[in-house]
Amino acid sequence: MKRLNVEGYELRGDLYYDAKADMWLSVEDGVAKVGYDPLGLEINGTLAALVLAEPGREVTRGQAAGSLEAEKFVGPVTAPVSGVVEAVNEEAVANLARIYADPYGSWLLAIRMSDPGELGELVTGDALNESFARRLAAYRAQGVLAR
Amino acid sequence: MSLLENPTRPVTLRRTGEKAEGAQVSPEWVRISAASAIALQFRSGRFSRDFAFGGINLLLNYEDGCRSDCSYCGLARTRPGDYEDKSFIRVEWPLFRTGELVDRMAEKESSLTRLCISMVTSPLAYRDTVTITEAIRAKVATPLSILVAPPTLNRRKLEHFAEIGVDMIGIGLDAVTEELFRRHRTEVPAGGAGLSWEKYWSVVNDSRDIFGPWKVNCHTVVGLGETDAELIDLFFQLREREIFAYLFCFNPEPDSRLGQHPKSSISRWRRIQLAKRLIEEKGYQRRAFDFDSEGSLLNIDAPREAVEDVVEEGIAFMTDGCPGENGEPGCTRPYGSYRPTESFRDYPFLPEGMDLQVIRGELDLDGLMVQGGSDR
Numbered sequence: 001m002k003r004l005n006v007e008g009y010e011l012r013g014d015l016y017y018d019a020k021a022d023m024w025l026s027v028e029d030g031v032a033k034v035g036y037d038p039l040g041l042e043i044n045g046t047l048a049a050l051v052l053a054e055p056g057r058e059v060t061r062g063q064a065a066g067s068l069e070a071e072k073f074v075g076p077v078t079a080p081v082s083g084v085v086e087a088v089n090e091e092a093v094a095n096l097a098r099i100y101a102d103p104y105g106s107w108l109l110a111i112r113m114s115d116p117g118e119l120g121e122l123v124t125g126d127a128l129n130e131s132f133a134r135r136l137a138a139y140r141a142q143g144v145l146a147r
Numbered sequence: 148m149s150l151l152e153n154p155t156r157p158v159t160l161r162r163t164g165e166k167a168e169g170a171q172v173s174p175e176w177v178r179i180s181a182a183s184a185i186a187l188q189f190r191s192g193r194f195s196r197d198f199a200f201g202g203i204n205l206l207l208n209y210e211d212g213c214r215s216d217c218s219y220c221g222l223a224r225t226r227p228g229d230y231e232d233k234s235f236i237r238v239e240w241p242l243f244r245t246g247e248l249v250d251r252m253a254e255k256e257s258s259l260t261r262l263c264i265s266m267v268t269s270p271l272a273y274r275d276t277v278t279i280t281e282a283i284r285a286k287v288a289t290p291l292s293i294l295v296a297p298p299t300l301n302r303r304k305l306e307h308f309a310e311i312g313v314d315m316i317g318i319g320l321d322a323v324t325e326e327l328f329r330r331h332r333t334e335v336p337a338g339g340a341g342l343s344w345e346k347y348w349s350v351v352n353d354s355r356d357i358f359g360p361w362k363v364n365c366h367t368v369v370g371l372g373e374t375d376a377e378l379i380d381l382f383f384q385l386r387e388r389e390i391f392a393y394l395f396c397f398n399p400e401p402d403s404r405l406g407q408h409p410k411s412s413i414s415r416w417r418r419i420q421l422a423k424r425l426i427e428e429k430g431y432q433r434r435a436f437d438f439d440s441e442g443s444l445l446n447i448d449a450p451r452e453a454v455e456d457v458v459e460e461g462i463a464f465m466t467d468g469c470p471g472e473n474g475e476p477g478c479t480r481p482y483g484s485y486r487p488t489e490s491f492r493d494y495p496f497l498p499e500g501m502d503l504q505v506i507r508g509e510l511d512l513d514g515l516m517v518q519g520g521s522d523r
Contacts, residue, residue, distance in 0.1 A: 045181070045191060072195065075195070
């Protein structure tokens with residue numbers, strides 16, 4: 001597994017990333033496990049609550065698959081792929097501090113994908129560095145990242 | 148779908164078990180509110196709504212914390228947990244080196260509107276507040292308030308605050324009657340640490356003498372068991388003396404003695420906000436407010452159009468806080484007494500459009516106005 005480090009943020013070459021949802025995905029047998037990447041976690045401030053779509057629920061790429069609340073922010077958890085929710089990581093939802101400690105060990109949703117072609121719209125492998133640097137610059141410009 | 152369950156339940160905010168190494172105490176270190184940390188980019192994060200934010204709140208920090216044990220306060224001595232982990236007014240208050248904080252405030256001075264140092268009840272609080280004030284004043288010109296801890300002060304010390312550049316004094320009266328003050332702040336499990344109704348009022352009186360009209364404010368918490376009549380009577384008493392009343396909505400701190408105590412209904416809160424605006428800024432008299440036998444506000448005897456104008460203006464529903472240099476809102480405490488999933492209790496910006504529609508629904512003016520009311 002290739003690990004990358006972009007300005008202190010760890011990325012993994014074997015995972016897919018969705019820049020709009022701020023999430024990573026690992027895919028096996030048509031099921032995507034998804035979780036927040038380190039930048040996605042940081043931009044919202046300290047998480048207070050996560051409510052995720054229940055198993056059996058259909059979700060659409062780019063649409064809400066739940067909601068997150070941070071200390072000063074509330075917003076959607078965006079589905080990075082379309083499909084049906086197979087499982088929710090209740091342990092992570094119940095222990096939000098753990099997500100910060102281990103973002104890649106803390107998947108949130110397992111989604112059985114209805115359109116594997118959507119993976120082509122995500123970023124992986126060699127394209128990661130440049131894509132992530134762009135995201136980082138955009139969030140810096142918004143002033144939401146600590147200096 | 149309803150994305151967040153039980154959006155008004157108080158929650159504990161904690162990221163990781165980050166612990167301080169060694170003593171990180173004032174005046175070398177100081178806490179700042181979560182919103183201040185985000186605005187100064189010490190912490191990453193964002194606000195749900197887009198608005199300018201420049202009110203920086205500082206809080207003294209000691210290893211043994213605040214000596215007081217107020218029933219509703221996140222910093223109370225008998226609230227379980229390490230002092231370092233305690234939330235205050237709902238959120239974490241991260242610690243920073245005072246020098247680093249002052250430098251960052253100087254760098255961002257053009258976007259700052261008001262600074263405020265909150266003392267805690269500690270024998271070192273006065274000395275350290277002076278040190279921090281002087282450090283700020285050496286580099287930052289933004290107006291500076293002190294939210295004082297009365298048991299640590301006397302008239303001479305208040306005069307010294309004025310001499311070193313403090314322009315406003317806040318007194319966290321919180322409980323609006325002597326009986327409530329005693330119950331929540333004086334006769335408490337860990338002892339009252341010198342908090343008494345008389346001492347607080349003596350500091351109010353001295354501050355008013357020293358700092359002048361409309362330069363002193365009393366914090367009043369809505370939801371500690373007071374009646375509407377008691378609150379409104381205090382607003383009149385303070386207006387008479389040209390002292391601001393600042394409204395705070397009680398918000399239960401998890402695990403505090405009032406952790407299970409409900410916050411006031413949004414409709415009561417909105418009516419209190421409206422009444423205070425009518426009294427403080429529009430000159431209404433006591434006789435314009437009618438109460439039932441329990442002291443709940445029943446009617447406002449005023450021309451409907453005049454009250455509608457106050458609602459439309461929106462200012463009544465903004466955060467009460469010390470102003471900026473030119474009278475603009477200075478201290479706005481976004482999401483200070485409500486979760487971002489709840490209705491704004493006080494708006495950190497001027498509510499307009501849809502926000503005013505929501506406010507009108509919450510206020511239910513039809514149920515409050517005497518038809519064809521007289522003028523004040």
